[in-house]
Amino acid sequence: MSRLTLLTLQILVAVVVIGLWQVLTSVPIFGTVLLPPFFFSRPLDVALRIVKWFADGTIWVHLWITLTESVLAFVIGSLGGGLVGFWFARKPLIAAVFDPYVKMINALPRVVLAPIFALWLGLGIWSKVALGVTLVFFVVFFNVYQGVKEVSPTVLANGRMLGMSERQLMRHVYWPSALSWMFSSLHTSVGFAVVGAVVGEYLGSAAGLGYLIQQAEGVFDVAGVFAGMVVLAAFVIVIDMLVSMVERRLLVWRPMAHDAHG
């Protein structure tokens, strides 16, 4: 299938879904409107709402807050997870001691922590950052841990035979391997950072995309809820594209499935 056909079909899906939505919410069929606009809104209303948000500029502050929270959660969670993962992998004794606790905390649905963080850190951005950190931390932690553990024994022996000291092995062998695992989970951890921020906002805050959706929901403004979701989805897609770009740059050394085709 050529790219053009694919794109056409993809657009067609959106047109059909949105068209159906518009028709079913506005044209009576056998005397009744199947999807009452009060509960389902209308695509046109949603679009107008989004345009309005951008036109009067009220959306920017929310986008900015969510972005800030996501970035902070990602950076702090990655640093923490990376360092602890690396440390545990190099010190099996410590890893063994903490193993049940790590499993326990990781098994906990993180949403239940949101009220605690709100209590400890207030309703500002930091309670959301904390929620995101608990999500990002474990993804990065497990991947870095794995990356250090999975270093090829031959590559390691080669490093030793080439005269590397323990510290040089860290720098030239363990770290790159751990980082490559971490980068391969970049999409997941960035996604979790956003989830943490938005869920946190939804559960209690004064700004952000999650707050926007929650507010609209509170007054049964369904168009507002859908508009918020669309903006959120676009926000995540843009971030994901940025991550893909970063990934391509950082992992140039890795064979890609499509290498052979150029």
Next chain:
Amino acid sequence: MQQAATGADAAASPCAVHLADLTIAFRLADRSTFTAVRDASLSVADGEFVAIVGPTGCGKSTLLNAAAGLLVPATGTVEIFGAPLVGLNRTAGYLFQADALFPWKTSLENVAIGLEVAGTPRQEARDEAAAWLRRVGLGSFGDRYPHMLSGGQRKRVGLAQVLIRHPKILLMDEPFGPLDAQTRQIMGNLLLELWSADRKGVMFVTHDLEEAIALADRVVIMSAGPAARIIGDWTIPLARPREVAEIKLDKAFHDLHREIWAMLRDEVMKGYVQTGGLG
């Protein structure tokens, strides 16, 4: 590096590698032990090229690992230039059987790293590495990552990576094993060319008897495992310099091959039966 050399001065003409009555055992998961090599003895003189041939799984890699200091033998001694080996063998360069290049470094960085970790300034190390890449015929491949190279090219980078440190002993574990016949010949000639320019003691493991005879000063045969020993030791008096493809047409080569193969064949059959033919 220096220590081993100084210790060596005491002995008359110490061997580069001297393995005496090595027994090497592995502990298996069920807590039993598996004796891979028993009472193996082998000496490699400085500047001598020794090929070790044996059926797969007999313990060739194990023997090299002992000489490299990566494995500690259960009994027996490893002496390097007359001094007992403690820890890693710092005088040796090791070309591994499996892929051992750092996948996250370019060819140039892979070759330079041995100098960089020894404290050579980065630029100097890179210049030297570029010269070595040219020497192994990969002058224009410096910025490629290992996965962008063919199997033969990766082995060339590996060779440069090891030789740039000027090791006094070269340990090579089936270095050309996965390559096609053509490439093996080219690599064999390249190796001989580099080695004659700077002769060091070489332990060259291969399962290919022809390759062993074509390259080496001595061919050593290992018995099938477990508890493999060294069961044959032939001097190869073929003149140097050699051309790997041409020397195989030589009558002397054929006579040697026939003689050694007669012994090796029995061991290969034994090894085949013992490993269930899984090699």
